[in-house]
Amino acid sequence: MTISVKKVSLQRTTRDQIFLPAILEGLLTTARHFFKNTFTPGHGDVETIRYGEPGVDVKDYYPERFRGVHRLMHREDGSVRCVACMCCSTVCPARCIYIEAEDRRDDAEKAPRSFVIDELKCVVCGFCVEACPCDAIRMDTREHWIPTETRAEAVLGKVELMSRGEQSVAVQGGLGASYREQAPKADPRFTHDPR
Amino acid sequence: MSNHDSRSTSSTIPPTPGTLPPPSVAPAPRVGMDPRPHAPEGWAPPVAPNRPAEPTEGQETVTLTIDGKEVTVAKGTNVLEASGLLGEEVCHFCYHQGLSIAASCRQCLVEIEKMGKLQPSCQVPVAEGMVVHTSSPTVLKARREMLEFTLKNHPIDCPICDKAGECTLQRHYMAHDHQLTRVDVPKIRKPKHKDIGREIVLDAERCILCSRCVRFCEEIPGTAELTMSWRGDHEQIDIADGHRLDNAYSINTVDICPVGALTAKDFRFAIRAWELHATPTTCNGCATGCAVELHTKHEQAYRVVPRFDPAVNGHWMCDEGRYTYKELDPQARVHRAEVDGATVPLADAIATVATRLTKARKLAVVFSSSATNEANDALRELAEVLATSVKGREGITATRYVLGHPRGEGDAILRDADKNPNTNGAHDAAAGSAGDVDKHEAELALELAGRAYDAVLFLDDSGELSEVALAGLANITSVCLASRRTPLSSACSIVLPAASWAEILGTYTNRQGLLRVVQPAWRPEHDRKHRADLLRDLMLAMGLRNVATAKERTRLLADEHEHAELQALVTDPKAMRPTLLRWANMRG
Amino acid sequence: MTAAKSITTPQAPPTVAENLAQTYDTSGRQAGELRLSPSLQQFADEAERLPTEEVIVNMGPSHPAMHGTVRIVLRIDGELIKDADVQVGYLHRGFEKECEGSTWSQIFPYVDRLNYVSPMLNNVGFAMAVEKLLGITAEIPERAEYIRVIAGELARVSDHLTCITASLAELGGLTTFFYGNRAREHVWDLLEELSGARLTHSYARIGGVAWDLTDGFEDKVRAKLVKIRGYITDIRKLVERNRIFLDRMENVGFISAADAISYGITGPTLRGCGVDYDVRKDHPYSVYDHFDWVVPVADGGDNLARYLVRIEEMEQSMRIVEQALVQIPPGPVIIDDPIIALPAKREVYNSIEGMIAHFKLIMDGIKVPPGEAYSYTEGGNGELGFYVVSDGTGRPYKCRCRPPCFYITSALRQMIVGANIADVVPIFGSINMIGGECDR
Amino acid sequence: MTQVTSILSSLAESLRRHAGVLRSASVLTLAVLLGVLSTACGEPPTATEDPVAVRTEPGELVFHPDTRPVAVSLVNISEKPVVIGRVRVDESTPDWVGFAVGDDAKPGRLAPGERMTFHVGVDSGYFLGSGDVRPVVEAEGEQLVADDEYREGKARLAFTVDGQDHGGMPIRFEDPSWVGQYLGPALVKILLLVMGFIMPLASLLTWMERKQSAMMQDRLGPNMAALKIGGANLRLWGIPHFIADGVKMLFKEDFIPRKAHRALYSAAPLFAFIPALVVFAIVPFGDALCYDRMLEPLSAADVAQCADGRGGTPLQIAQIDVGLLYYFAVASLATYGTALAGWSSYNKWAILGALRASAQMISYEVAIGLTIVGALLVYGTLEPHALVKAQESSYWGIALQPLAFVLFFTAAMAETKRAPFDLPEGESEIIGYFIEYSGMRFGLFFLGEFIEVIFMSAMLATLFLGGWGLPFGMLGPAGFSSPLMAQLxxxxxxxxxxxxxxxxxxxxxxxxxxxxxxxxxxxxxxxxGVWSLFTGWGTEIPHILVVGLGMIIWGGKVFLLCGVQLLIRWTLPRFRYDQLMSLGWKGLLPLSIANIVLTAILVYLLMPGANPAS
Structure with missing residues (x-):
């Protein structure tokens, strides 16, 4: 295992001086790409993601960890999992999450009266997901925020955020004793588990 | 308390849930009374009885060694307080400087040489030559294990707990425990979100049984509503039979609760504590002038909490004073100058006022006992120069009045019946000028009803005048330096936008004659200005020169009273910057 | 050599910089000497005799080739540059000030935006600085170190690809630019797989990295490396024997080793001057000494030398990645300490201890003990240093970044004076000035 | 190689995938093929004896007032020798006096396939309205023409074949109007060339440039614009993008900098655009078109007669003898557009671009001019149509002048100001002379550049690649030179x-x-092709088909050359100013002079006709 030093250099040759051979070599290289891409199905080496094409689901292109549009998770009864603890809005470097709390009048006590995310301000760092202590907010929709005509359309409220949601893996007050067996380490739903 | 309510009805703020019940005592007539408030006979601030740590002159001292460092403290000090002199106090839950010692939490265990067992440091008085170890492995282990016990039944409530962020339990866990749970048995369930009083909600599960609240109710208001019930790990805080936690100081229990067991209804879920900016200021709810912190975010005030001041209020404040922040509601504020109902630029309004006041032959100026000393002083100066230096008005003096909130309920602990923070200062200013003697508000009401004046200048928007008197304002030049919409400011023909007490640096003179400082929590927006500066603009518009600004007046006051804190504030604007609680690390 | 000698007095012992300058200035050129290609020299001589007028033009900040937004005020005589004034600051975002208002962990998205073509290296560099201050450098899990090396070296490939192809694009060779970008896409595919974002990864954490490698990541890397190598081969085919390219790159943007050292230049630009300084080699950190690799140097000190160094460095980075994939041990990827690393979500959801640790870390941040630390790593363009000061609260008292670009950009004037207008952009491209890093 | 195999394998895969369709298609094809073959085999071609043993070329003689004597050929198309009698103008025709057969028309014996050529002249004064010579026979009801006009005349060339009277050959004298002969056809050709070829191709090039570069660079390129016709959504690989571009340019804000010289600023795009179009006047895009006999196979002499404007028109807008000089004269004017744009924009970058453009134009015009001298020496003409014809009869320019081809190509690319010579634009350096332009004004520069690309391709095709012709004279005026060529x-x-x-x-x-x-x-x-295998078809093709094929071949060559230019443009880095100058003056100029000298020596030695000493 050694780290050594090497000199790199490039010597000019007569062949380089007369322009044409190198130019021809270059032309052949580009022409090879041209013909391959033009005449093979699926455009050869072109690996462009074809957003907006009918029949193309861009979700297929995104990896599992892709950080996309936010969503709010549900409780068993379908209400919002979030309890407005403000961790996400605190940790958000872009300050794009605005939450107002209200009294739920059940054992969960607290819920967001309004939960607003300005997707235009969001820098997609994923810290809100990491900061959420309730598995209430996630970014695993594999949905890219698409441009909108007005700014207001990019401001998502609680209803829109919940419409992408599903039931959360966390429960109010925890799973109780022996939770470590109930929530196995390898469960992918417990996202962001580095251990 | 009655007074608070009358104030909220006199303003346009609708009564909110959690505000106080209607007054039980009608405002007393004030005609003929000595208006200046004084502290009750034999009154002393409610500070802890004689628990000195640092020795004062002539006290007996004891020298002991804590963690290898020698420290000399006054006799009678306990080990925990002595450790505070060396830096951080030994971690604790139940000990509180303003309350008696219970030694129930066992969190402050320390190792004292020649004592076999670990000792609760809050309960052990210092002795000469004592050798204390506060961070030996045994102590650290004990601390961790105590925390593990404490956390065993603690619910997973941080996301829904108002205390999160200023929670002593959280702080101690991070500082001393930092291990994941090893216990794997079901937690004991106790009542949650139980309504135990007018202001307070109890969550018994979160309670760590430090009994601070129980001791507070016994020792400060003396009402003893709270008690411990059950035993073992089912022990919990409860209210005594047939009682509710309704004393006038009940929200202090929320402040001293180390966890989120007791939460205030008013602040519940309003905002997270760490998002708030704290401004040290003075309560303007009554003549006591308690030291408080105003907690704000983005020009919105969220709560008022007491600040330790041994000379005035100790650790506490009354519930009524905590609601004074509600008058800072931006909805009820005056943002722009109005002349005869139309919004005009401030400079135009000032010019109009200058012209009309100069022309007025029968003029009254109304000092305010809820305005700062600086504002009252500026009004005094205006009243003087109007009669002496303003061209065309030489010799025409202005009648002086003092107006303020009506009297309310008081007690012998902290609350004063005079609900104005600066009655003393206003009277000093009004009486300090040459000319007429001061008059009372009842006379003003009578005279306005009888149309005695063709111009009246109100320094503040507070004060209750009769309908007839208010109607009398309609047809004369009536100027109000208002920060809120009140019946008085609405009745005036000219309204100048004044900064509220949360936006200015100023002083009050409380009932003890002490200078109390209010500090700005944010900068005044729109056209709002310090009242003294508005009056200065007015005087400049009248052609006067060399009129002092509000800041200069404050500086003069600071120098006069040799008030070091105030002098620092005036010289260094950075000193007034509010502290973000997230980084302050100071509560909980 | 003359310049280097002239600053050495016989009385005073030579400084480190002077020593280095004497050791490495083997190119035979004088430090600071203006060196023109023969044809340019002739052109310049003839231009001297003509009655001409000098013109001042603004190149940038709004100019298609001024990527990263910089302004160069040129005094030109015809096409010849007589003087230049390089002005940075158009991308200033107050990075250092922003850091003072965030927790230590919240800074990762900010460092992503320093050198935005190799954010992973910034991530790693910053994490290492905080770890140094926390004193936990030795406790970082080895797997995390390997992942950092893999991610960082992939990011270096992306950085060099950007630099090379951007400077080729300035020459008008847009196809090479796209080949490079296509190869870079493959790098980003991998980093996206790892971190969830293509560019603003925010992947490193204090004490380790955010997530473990995904299943089958090794195979994906190997497959992608084949494609990346293919594109690099194509780029080299297109330019390396092409006389237009050689004429444009050789002897252009020259800076001597002594000058480079005195300017504080590091990284490929310095190695292009013949100095074999590489932080990874000279001050090994992480697990770089576990691999078999080569630090390339070139002698020219010109655009071509920098190009060659970067081309070879990409190959070496890929070699390192391949070796790391073989050697990587199993284990955790972040330090196991609830007051530094966020607890596992399982603990947070279900235990009060985990919840409290989580809450306090989010709200107050990691309580770094008071003190200061300077940590330096080999970034895409050279030595990337972070000087962090803590006052014991959860946020930095000061977080200063030593961006390699800034020092190179300060030498830009010397490189472009005497060159042709058309040479400004390739020189500018070859030093890979990244506005985000330069202006912070 | 890998490419070929991959294409083949993908072909095979596609065949597999579309097996069903292909199978039915192939069955159908096979059936048709069998049908054709059986028809062909059932009636084998029989050598039918042509009753007429001699063909005349051209089939009809047309004269104008200014026509010089016209060459006429008699070709023996039978399989046995024939004896031709004296050739004369048939005295029974009305205007026989006006025409005269040259002295070279000598009776003789013609072997099969042999050709006898003589000249026929006309005395146009005979047909002048009130000249000295009156017509012998006046047609009935024919109006007398004015003094300075020509009337139409008719006669017949007569001769005997093997003693028998041959049908002869009609001779006409006509005086078409200027509009009919010159203006009308020219306008039609302009429309045909400009509207039918240049503008579509230039527009297409804007798309092609992007699409081709995309394909070279592993990108998709433009592909989203669509034509919505009814329910159909035609995306056509993004070709509609150029329409969208045009619309965009038309509607973009037309911005003129405050300190710009408004008049020149506005005129500059026209200065750049118009010369680029005008030079096309000399480009031949096909051989001559004979109006009347489009469906018959025509001989070379027929077509040559049409090319002279008799009975047809050459497919070239203006046949100027000094065509190439005209090109130099006009093309240089385009530089004014560039220079004016740069100067009038009031922008330092723009004027730098203008200076570069002017210098570049001067340097490379010289090289281009000298390069063409080689072709002039070899083919002896400067008229593009004639150049192409000359290449048809000898070898293509690229074979005779390979060095000139490279030089011309290089210099031509420099003339079009495209990479690697795009210094005046230099988008990453100085952004170019049109930096201040927007909207359609910019669009004109843009389009002008592409038109120059097409022109340069057309010139390359004309000068070096045999214009509309196929190599080795595969395609003659009457059709392919042999069935084998046709089948090939x-x-x-x-x-x-x-x-x-x-x-x-x-x-x-x-x-x-x-x-x-x-x-x-x-x-x-x-x-x-199969049909031709069995029938030998292909040597006699209707005239219109030959012309069409020629035009398609010409268009294909131009298109391919444009593609090559794009390929080069997207492959090579840009020169620096000093390198460009040294390449121009120190590289191309000496080489082109050397080319002239070399060509002159070779021509002197190898081409006896050009050697005055021989």
Whole structure:
């Protein structure tokens, strides 16, 4: 295992001086790409993601960890999992999450009266997901925020955020004793588990 | 308390849930009374009885060694307080400087040489030559294990707990425990979100049984509503039979609760504590002038909490004073100058006022006992120069009045019946000028009803005048330096936008004659200005020169009273910057 | 050599910089000497005799080739540059000030935006600085170190690809630019797989990295490396024997080793001057000494030398990645300490201890003990240093970044004076000035 | 090699995938093929004896007032020798006096396939309205013409074949109006060339530039614009993008900097655009077109007669003897557009671009001019149409002047100001002389540049690649030179088109219709090739088909050369100013002079006709 030093250099040759051979070599290289891409199905080496094409689901292109549009998770009864603890809005470097709390009048006590995310301000760092202590907010929709005509359309409220949601893996007050067996380490739903 | 309510009805703020019940005592007539408030006979601030740590002159001292460092403290000090002199106090839950010692939490265990067992440091008085170890492995282990016990039944409530962020339990866990749970048995369930009083909600599960609240109710208001019930790990805080936690100081229990067991209804879920900016200021709810912190975010005030001041209020404040922040509601504020109902630029309004006041032959100026000393002083100066230096008005003096909130309920602990923070200062200013003697508000009401004046200048928007008197304002030049919409400011023909007490640096003179400082929590927006500066603009518009600004007046006051804190504030604007609680690390 | 000698007095012992300058200035050129290609020299001589007028033009900040937004005020005589004034600051975002208002962990998205073509290296560099201050450098899990090396070296490939192809694009060779970008896409595919974002990864954490490698990541890397190598081969085919390219790159943007050292230049630009300084080699950190690799140097000190160094460095980075994939041990990827690393979500959801640790870390941040630390790593363009000061609260008292670009950009004037207008952009491209890093 | 195998393998895969369709298609094809073959085999071609043993070329003689004596050929097309009698103008025709047969028309014996050529002249004064010589016979009801006009005349050339009277050959004298002979055809040709070829191709090039570069660079390129016709959404690989571009340019804000010289600023795009179009006047895009006899196979002499403007028109807008000089004269004017744009914009970058453009133009015009001298020496003409004809009869320019081809190509690319010579634009350095332009004004520069590209391709095709011709004289005026050539062409083109069509079909949904069409055309070629195998068809093709084929070949050459230019433009880095100058003056100029000298020596030595000493 050694780290050594090497000199790199490039010597000019007569062949380089007369322009044409190198130019021809270059032309052949580009022409090879041209013909391959033009005449093979699926455009050869072109690996462009074809957003907006009918029949193309861009979700297929995104990896599992892709950080996309936010969503709010549900409780068993379908209400919002979030309890407005403000961790996400605190940790958000872009300050794009605005939450107002209200009294739920059940054992969960607290819920967001309004939960607003300005997707235009969001820098997609994923810290809100990491900061959420309730598995209430996630970014695993594999949905890219698409441009909108007005700014207001990019401001998502609680209803829109919940419409992408599903039931959360966390429960109010925890799973109780022996939770470590109930929530196995390898469960992918417990996202962001580095251990 | 009655007074608070009358104030909220006199303003346009609708009564909110959690505000106080209607007054039980009608405002007393004030005609003929000595208006200046004084502290009750034999009154002393409610500070802890004689628990000195640092020795004062002539006290007996004891020298002991804590963690290898020698420290000399006054006799009678306990080990925990002595450790505070060396830096951080030994971690604790139940000990509180303003309350008696219970030694129930066992969190402050320390190792004292020649004592076999670990000792609760809050309960052990210092002795000469004592050798204390506060961070030996045994102590650290004990601390961790105590925390593990404490956390065993603690619910997973941080996301829904108002205390999160200023929670002593959280702080101690991070500082001393930092291990994941090893216990794997079901937690004991106790009542949650139980309504135990007018202001307070109890969550018994979160309670760590430090009994601070129980001791507070016994020792400060003396009402003893709270008690411990059950035993073992089912022990919990409860209210005594047939009682509710309704004393006038009940929200202090929320402040001293180390966890989120007791939460205030008013602040519940309003905002997270760490998002708030704290401004040290003075309560303007009554003549006591308690030291408080105003907690704000983005020009919105969220709560008022007491600040330790041994000379005035100790650790506490009354519930009524905590609601004074509600008058800072931006909805009820005056943002722009109005002349005869139309919004005009401030400079135009000032010019109009200058012209009309100069022309007025029968003029009254109304000092305010809820305005700062600086504002009252500026009004005094205006009243003087109007009669002496303003061209065309030489010799025409202005009648002086003092107006303020009506009297309310008081007690012998902290609350004063005079609900104005600066009655003393206003009277000093009004009486300090040459000319007429001061008059009372009842006379003003009578005279306005009888149309005695063709111009009246109100320094503040507070004060209750009769309908007839208010109607009398309609047809004369009536100027109000208002920060809120009140019946008085609405009745005036000219309204100048004044900064509220949360936006200015100023002083009050409380009932003890002490200078109390209010500090700005944010900068005044729109056209709002310090009242003294508005009056200065007015005087400049009248052609006067060399009129002092509000800041200069404050500086003069600071120098006069040799008030070091105030002098620092005036010289260094950075000193007034509010502290973000997230980084302050100071509560909980 | 003359310049280097002239600053050495016989009385005073030579400084480190002077020593280095004497050791490495083997190119035979004088430090600071203006060196023109023969044809340019002739052109310049003839231009001297003509009655001409000098013109001042603004190149940038709004100019298609001024990527990263910089302004160069040129005094030109015809096409010849007589003087230049390089002005940075158009991308200033107050990075250092922003850091003072965030927790230590919240800074990762900010460092992503320093050198935005190799954010992973910034991530790693910053994490290492905080770890140094926390004193936990030795406790970082080895797997995390390997992942950092893999991610960082992939990011270096992306950085060099950007630099090379951007400077080729300035020459008008847009196809090479796209080949490079296509190869870079493959790098980003991998980093996206790892971190969830293509560019603003925010992947490193204090004490380790955010997530473990995904299943089958090794195979994906190997497959992608084949494609990346293919594109690099194509780029080299297109330019390396092409006389237009050689004429444009050789002897252009020259800076001597002594000058480079005195300017504080590091990284490929310095190695292009013949100095074999590489932080990874000279001050090994992480697990770089576990691999078999080569630090390339070139002698020219010109655009071509920098190009060659970067081309070879990409190959070496890929070699390192391949070796790391073989050697990587199993284990955790972040330090196991609830007051530094966020607890596992399982603990947070279900235990009060985990919840409290989580809450306090989010709200107050990691309580770094008071003190200061300077940590330096080999970034895409050279030595990337972070000087962090803590006052014991959860946020930095000061977080200063030593961006390699800034020092190179300060030498830009010397490189472009005497060159042709058309040479400004390739020189500018070859030093890979990244506005985000330069202006912070 | 890998490319070929991959294409083949993908072809095979596609065949597998579309097996059903292909099977039915192939069954149908086979059936048709069998039908054709059986028809062909059932009636084998019989050598039918032509009753007329001699063909005259041209088939009809047309004269104008200024026509010089015209060469007429008699060709023996029978299989035995024939004896030709004296050639004369038939005295029974009305205007026989006006025409005269040259002295070179000597009676004689013609072997099979042999050709006898003589000249026929006309005394146009005879047909002048009130000249000295009156017509012998006046047609009835014919109006007398004015003094300064020509009347129409008719006569017949008569001779005997093997003693028998041959049908002879009509001779006409006509005086078409200027509009009919020059203006009308010219306008039609301008429309045909400009509207039918240059503008579509230039517009297409804006798309092609992007699409081709995208394909070279592993990108998709433009593909989203669509034509919505009814319910159909035609995306056509993004070709509609150029329409969208045009619309965009028309509607963009037309911005003039405050300190710009408004008049010149506005005029500059026209200065750049118009010369680029005007030079096309000399470009021959096909051989001559004979109006009256489009459906008959015509001989070379027929076509030459049409090319002279008699009975037809050359496919070239203006036949100027000094055509190439005209090109130099006009093309240089385009520099004014560039220079004015740079100067009038009031922008330092723009004027730098203008200076670069002017310097570049001066340097490379010289090289281009000297390069063409070589061609002039070899072919002896500066008239583009004649140049092409000369190449048809000898070898293509690229074979005779390879060095000149490279030099001309290089200099031509420099003239069009495109990479690697795009210094005046230099988008990453100085952004170029049109930095301040926007909207359609910019669009004119843009389009002008592409038109220059087309022009340069056309010039290359004309000078070095035999214009509209196929190599080795495969395609003559009457058709292919032999059935073998026809079959070669048909099979080659057919196979190529079929492969391309199938490949295009397989690239995606959008390509299916196009690919199928191309493949169908290719298959038709193959069928005709098979047909030709059995019938020997291909030497006698209707005139209009030959002309059309020539135009298609010419267009294909131009298109391919444009593609090559794009390929080069997207492959090479840009020169620096000083390198450009040294390449121009120290590289191309000496080489072009050397080329002239070398060519002159070779011509002197090898071409006896050009050697005055021999």
């Amino acid at each position: 062409f048909l099979f080659g083109a057919g196979a190529g088109l079929t492969v391309m069509g199938v490949a295009a079909w397989r690239t995606g949904k959008a390509g299916e219709l196009f690919g199928a069409t191309v493949a169908l055309v290719g298959i038709i070629h193959l069928f005709i």
